[in-house]
Amino acid sequence: MQLHYQTLGQGQPLVLLHGLFGSADNWGNIAKHFAQHYQVISVDLRNHGRSPHNDSQTLTDMAEDLRQLCDDLGLAQLHLLGHSLGGRVAMQFAAQYPERVNKLVVVDMGIRAYEDAHTHLIDAMLALDLSQVQSRSEADKALSTSISNLMVRQFLLTNLVKVDDQLQWRINLPALKANYAYFQAALAVHYEKTCLFIRGEQSDYVRDQDVAVIQKHFPQSEFASLPTGHWVHAEQPQLFIETVEQFLGSS
Numbered sequence: 001m002q003l004h005y006q007t008l009g010q011g012q013p014l015v016l017l018h019g020l021f022g023s024a025d026n027w028g029n030i031a032k033h034f035a036q037h038y039q040v041i042s043v044d045l046r047n048h049g050r051s052p053h054n055d056s057q058t059l060t061d062m063a064e065d066l067r068q069l070c071d072d073l074g075l076a077q078l079h080l081l082g083h084s085l086g087g088r089v090a091m092q093f094a095a096q097y098p099e100r101v102n103k104l105v106v107v108d109m110g111i112r113a114y115e116d117a118h119t120h121l122i123d124a125m126l127a128l129d130l131s132q133v134q135s136r137s138e139a140d141k142a143l144s145t146s147i148s149n150l151m152v153r154q155f156l157l158t159n160l161v162k163v164d165d166q167l168q169w170r171i172n173l174p175a176l177k178a179n180y181a182y183f184q185a186a187l188a189v190h191y192e193k194t195c196l197f198i199r200g201e202q203s204d205y206v207r208d209q210d211v212a213v214i215q216k217h218f219p220q221s222e223f224a225s226l227p228t229g230h231w232v233h234a235e236q237p238q239l240f241i242e243t244v245e246q247f248l249g250s251s
Contacts (some may be wrong), residue, residue: 009035019085
C-alpha cells in the first residue's frame with residue numbers, strides 16, 4: 001500500500017507516526033521544528049488521513065506499509081517515532097526490521113494488552129447521520145450526546161471533511177472497528193537496539209509496573225516521564241522536543 005506522507009527538511013530521516021484517529025497533520029509544529037535538522041516524514045497510517053483504505057489493518061500490515069514507503073523513498077536507515085497506536089506500529093517495524101532503525105522513540109504506549117477504550121467512539125461516529133449535518137459545529141452538537149468530552153470530539157472531528165458538498169469521515173470507521181482487537185492485543189516483539197519510551201505522568205498507558213515488562217522486550221530501553229496526559233507532544237511540546245532531541249543527539 002502506498003501511504004500518504006508529508007516531507008519537511010533535509011538530513012537524516014525522522015519518520016513520525018500518529019495515533020488512532022489521527023493523521024500526519026497532528027505533528028504540526030513538532031515536525032516543523034525537527035525539520036531544521038532532519039528530513040521529517042510524517043505518515044498517514046492506512047485507513048487514516050489521506051492514505052488508502054483497506055479491510056485489513058493488523059500491526060504487521062502497517063509495519064509492511066511503512067517498509068514499502070521506506071523502500072520507495074530509498075530510506076536505508078531512519079529514526080522512528082510513534083505516538084500511541086503509531087508507537088505500536090513503530091515497535092512492530094523495529095522488531096521486524098531492526099537494521100533499518102537507528103533510534104526508536106515510543107510515545108505513551110506499552111506492550112501489554114489494553115482494555116477497549118475506543119469502540120464507543122467509533123460507534124458514535126458511525127451512528128452520526130451525515131446527511132443531516134452541514135458543518136463540523138452541527139456534527140459536534142450531534143455527537144455531544146454520546147461523547148461528552150469536548151476535546152475528544154474536536155479531535156475526532158478533524159476527520160470530518162467535505163467532498164462534493166457532503167460531509168464524510170476520511171477515516172475508515174468500519175475497518176477500524178473490525179480490526180480494533182489487533183490494536184489492543186499484547187505485543188510479542190523484541191528489539192535489542194537503543195530506544196526511548198516517553199510517558200505522560202497523568203496517563204495510564206505506561207504504568208510503573210509496565211516498565212519492567214517493556215525492558216525485558218526492549219533491553220536497551222530508556223524512559224522519560226513528562227507532566228502530561230496521553231497527548232504528550234501536544235500538551236508539553238517544548239519539553240517533548242527537548243527530550244527527543246537529547247535522545248537522538250546522544251551517541
